[in-house]
Amino acid sequence: MQVLKLGLPKGSLEKATIELFEKAGWLIKPAARNYFPKIDDPELDCSICRPQEMSRYIEGGMLDAGITGKDWTEENESEAVIVADLIYSKVSNKPTRWVIAVAGDSEIRSIEDLQGKRVATELVNVTRRFFASRNIAVDIEFSWGATEAKVVSGLADAIVEVTETESTIRAHGLRIIHELMESNTQLIANKDAWNDPWKRQKIENISLLLQGALRADRIVGLKMNVENTNLDQLVSILPSLNAPTIAPLYQSTWFSVETVVSEDIVRDLIPRLIARGAEGIIEYPLNKVI
Ligand SMILES: Nc1ncnc2c1ncn2[C@@H]1O[C@H](COP(=O)(O)OP(=O)(O)OP(=O)(O)O)[C@@H](O)[C@H]1O
Ligand SMILES: O=P(O)(O)OC[C@H]1O[C@H](OP(=O)(O)OP(=O)(O)O)[C@H](O)[C@@H]1O
Ligand SMILES: [Mg+2]
Structure with a gap:
């Protein structure tokens, strides 16, 4: 049996x-x-690996495919096939941002003010390329972590750090002066694995199902019954991924209406559906939307 190293x-x-x-x-x-x-x-053989190193192991063929951040693949300048962008992070389903930040009371206002200054970051290569492209000479220092603290204690004049909710930036009273890049989680693959028909099919299946599961996050199914005379006015307020499904109830003037909507609108939508004659409303979670 063939096995994919993931x-x-x-x-x-x-x-x-x-x-x-x-x-x-x-x-x-x-x-x-x-x-x-x-x-x-x-058919899957899983290894846990640091996201910082994932793209290198995939490029070298030690792994066939893997999940990592776009930021680290770019940092390593790895040659790998980007199979899918999977937009999720630690706590949200949004991309993360790498930003340049300084202490709240710093005199530094723009990236030009960083000329000759000390910048601490884990993302050394991307940062170096960024400042070189802007012709700003800075002293870039690798940071092992707790990077936000370094501008507060004076160990660095600025940091380049990832932020998702900005709570760590806020907790240190930092000020963002520039956004370097956006990053998101990706499924990436080794080139030879991608050219192997069995492995490619397996990677594509994983990609399809992961994307379907992500799409199903925060959306729900809604199903309700409505009488013939109220059907049009009910359907007119229904948002839907596709057109809603309408099916007649057996030997009745009533219809069953089914649709898929974003979870956050449900609390406003349900009272409006009731006002337009909906009965027997059920809401259910979805696992995948393909
Ligand atoms: N809140 C977050 N903080 C840090 N990274 C995040 C966050 N959300 C998503 N990421 C992404 O997760 C990936 C891994 O993050 P990172 O490099 O910080 O490693 P880590 O798993 O947090 O380990 P460490 O403890 O060394 O920081 C990166 O691609 C990064 O962009
Ligand atoms: O914008 P926020 O939502 O606050 O997220 C950003 C923080 O999260 C990460 O730290 P992580 O949780 O990976 O811990 P670490 O210090 O071990 O890297 C990152 O290094 C920031 O410190
Ligand atoms: Mg981290």
Whole structure:
């Protein structure tokens, strides 16, 4: 039997990734202190790997495919096939941003003011390329972490750091002066694996189901009954991914109406549906939308 070597990210993205795979149809069971989690698919061989290193192992063929951040693939300048953008992070389903930030009371206002200054970051190569492209000479220092603290304690004049909710930036009283790039989670693959028909099909199947599971996040199914005379006025206020499904109820003047809507509008929508004659409304979660 053929097996695909799949890399899963350790750290920030680990929990969200395992949950996404579960929604997509694969149960991953992490074992304590072991970096080879079990998965209920004999065609997959999973390894947990730091997102910072993932693209290098994929480029080298030690892994066939993996989930990592676009930021680290760019940092490593790795040659890999970008199979799919999977827009999720640690706590949200939004991209993350790499920003240049300074202490709140700093005199630095623009990136030009950083000429000759010290910048701390984990993302050294991207940062170096950015300042070189702007012809601004800065002293870039690799940071092992807790980077936000460095501008507060004076260890650096500015930092280049990833932010998702900006809560860490705010908690340190920092000021963002520039956005360097946006990043998101991606499924990437080794070039040879992509050219192998079996592996490619397997990677494409994973990609399809992961994207379907992501799309199903925060949307729900709504189903209700409505009498013939109220049908048009009810359907006219229904948002829908596609046109709603309308089916007659057996030996009745009533119809069943079914649609898929964004979860956050449901609380406003339900009272309006009732006002237009909807009865027996049910809301249900979705696993995948393909
Ligand atoms: N809130 C977040 N903080 C940091 N990274 C995030 C966040 N949300 C998503 N990411 C993404 O997760 C990936 C891994 O993040 P990072 O490089 O910080 O490693 P980590 O898993 O957080 O480990 P570490 O503890 O070393 O920071 C990156 O691609 C990054 O863009
Ligand atoms: O904008 P926010 O939502 O506050 O997220 C940004 C923070 O999250 C990351 O840290 P992480 O949680 O990965 O911890 P770390 O310090 O171990 O990297 C990142 O390094 C920032 O410190
Ligand atoms: Mg981190």
